[in-house]
Amino acid sequence: MTNTESLMVLWLKHIEKCQVTQTNWNAAISSWELRNEDDIKKLMAIMSKFFLKNFQLNLYESPITPLLFLQQGNIEVLGLKINSSATNIYGVSITHDKSSFDSGNFLGPLEEIIKKMIRTALLTIGYFNISNANIIFAEPKINKNLYESLLNVISGLNNIFESMGYDFTFELIVNGNYKEIVFEPVIKLTKAANDSSELFSKNVQMSQTSSIRSDNNTTTKIGKFIRIEFEKLMDNGLLTEEIVHNLCDNNYSKEILDLRFPMLKRYNDKQSLVEQRLVKGNGRYYSHVYYINGQKYLLTNDWYEKNRGKLLMWINKIKTRK
Structure with a gap:
């Protein structure tokens, strides 16, 4: 489990009050029924055209079935918030190749992030059979060009899913927002709890702290x-x-x-x-x-x-x- 995954699990549990959290969640595709397959096909087609037109990205290199696309990845951090009347789902995507964030060519990581978020959303539709969810991309630090492109991506995804009748919220928690929304509240709560089973080691805390850049939002x-x-x-x-x-x-x-x-x-x-x-x-x-x-x-x-x-x-x- 990466540092970011560990922190997001604690954030979902302690801050967002999710009763169930899991990393690297996979669907049992061979055993489970895929729900809403027609909607998933339509969404994949709409998003393929949108990203080719607006970002010159070919999301699917060849014709691909929903099942094959869903098999190509997982939900890196999943949270379920359950009450008497509804279940709220959080699907968090992160990236494991941090070096690509500092390169001049950001199209590679941009495409990776887009696919992760789309797959997370479609897994939610196909195997949880619900029409509302929070789809989040979270990282302590990404560069400006990638961030600005992702803002347009998020806006497009929100509009596409809304047009299909899904109440999905796609959002970014990165850079200064990551520090304010995730890192500081979790560290504060885990210190107060004094629960060694959930606290980060010093090395993890130091790694997280050093990876979060200074931001005008915090000064x-x-x-x-x-x-x-x-x-x-x-x-x-x-x-x-x-x-x-x-x-x-x-x-x-x-x-x-x-x-x-x-x-x-x-x-x-x-x-x-x-x-x-x-x-x-x-x-x-x-x-x-x-x-x-x-x-x-x-x-x-x-x-x-x-x-x-x-x-x-x-x-x-x-x-x-x-």
Whole structure:
């Protein structure tokens, strides 16, 4: 088991609360029935055309059956989160050839990652027979060119699966996001648990730490960081009416971002700015008025370092989903 696989298992178990985790999960293809085969064939055909047109990548070198494609790999880290009404599946892909990330030619690792994520998604559809899952590519460090290409890949995959009626979320957890979302929360929890059966050895921790690069996300103070990132989302037209509506909801802001107040508050021209910034007598919103989709809003200033991880995950999902 690699360092990244070990860390992702702990992340799924302790942070995402998965009751079942497994590395290198393989389907018993010779014994199990393949479900939704027609959908899998359609998805493979759509994705073949998409990646040939947009990335000049020929995903399948020759005509290939779904069974043969699924046999060519596994789900490197699998997590099952089970409650009384539903099962949520996490399929995590990583790569074992780290040296390719530092090379000038990133098409090789890009193709490898695409195939891994697609195969993970199709294994989920074919053998778990569910229509919702989280498909993640996780790595402590990848180069800028590969990262930017993967953002377009993730956006395309989300759109393709949504068009086929599947509620799949494809996402990247890499570089600074990996440190904030996975590494630091897991290390903090495992240290507190003092459980030697689950703690990394010193060598593993040192290896993980050295592989995570410094990132502006972690050095910029949280208040400044949220304003910078929020304005980027505005400038790029990513704050849809639905997203803005959700951010004005207290329950959504609490559940998704762990905020004590709604992230956004509708501005009222008939009321003073000073009054609107207050919550129970305390200033909980910035004084700057944001114009979004023709309406005015205030942004909460009640941010803490504990919010950074969930904030990064939310921003990443907004950026990669059209």
